Amino acid sequence: GAVVSQHPSWVICKSGTSVKIECRSLDFQATTMFWYRQFPKQSLMLMATSNEGSKATYEQGVEKDKFLINHASLTLSTLTVTSAHPEDSSFYICSAIRWGNEQFFGPGTRLTVL
C-alpha cells in the first residue's frame, strides 16, 4: 500500500522554540495532505488542509500563525509549530490522499515541549 512518512518521529524542545515536522508521500504524489493533532486518550483532530502550491486551509480554532504549513512539492508538506509551549505537546499526524479515494496516514510525530 501507499506509504506516508513523518520526520522526526519524536522531538523534545524548550518552550519558545519552533519545531518543524515533515510529512512525505513516498510512492505517490499528493496534491492534498492533512494535519491532525491527537492528545492522549483522545481522538484525532483535524488541524488543516495542505494544498500543493497554495495556502493551507485551517480548521476553526486553529491558529494559522502558530501552526505554519508549507506544501512545497507534491510529496512534501511541513508543519512548523512556532514558539512552542507545553500545551502544544501532542501527537501530530499527517495524511495524504492518493489517486482515488484512499487517505493514508503517517506514523505520527510525538512533540514534547518542556
Next chain:
Amino acid sequence: LAKTTQPISMDSYEGQEVNITCSHNNIATNDYITWYQQFPSQGPRFIIQGYKTKVTNEVASLFIPADRKSSTLSLPRVSLSDTAVYYCLVGDVDRGSTLGRLYFGRGTQLTVWP
C-alpha cells in the same frame, strides 16, 4: 459533514467474530464510509472503505444497508493483536478539491482477550 456515532468500547475473545456498528444518519450522497484502525502512538491504518452494499477484503468486511445511514465493520476471528481503536468516518474524498477532510469521532476501543 456527517457525524458518526460508535460504541465507546467493545470486548471480545480470540477467535470470535466482532461486529462494530457505526451510525451516520446525515451521510451525504458523495460520502464514502471508511474505517481505520489505530494502535497507541501510531497513525491510523486504513482497513476498508465502501459506498454501498458489501465490501470485503483480506482483513474485514463492511456492510452498508441501502439507506447508508449506518455501517458495520466485521472482523472475522479476531486475535490479541486486533486490540486497538477503530474509527468510522464518512467523507467526500475527491481529487483536486479541498474536500476529503475527515473528522474523527471518538472511535471504538476494541479489547480482545485470550
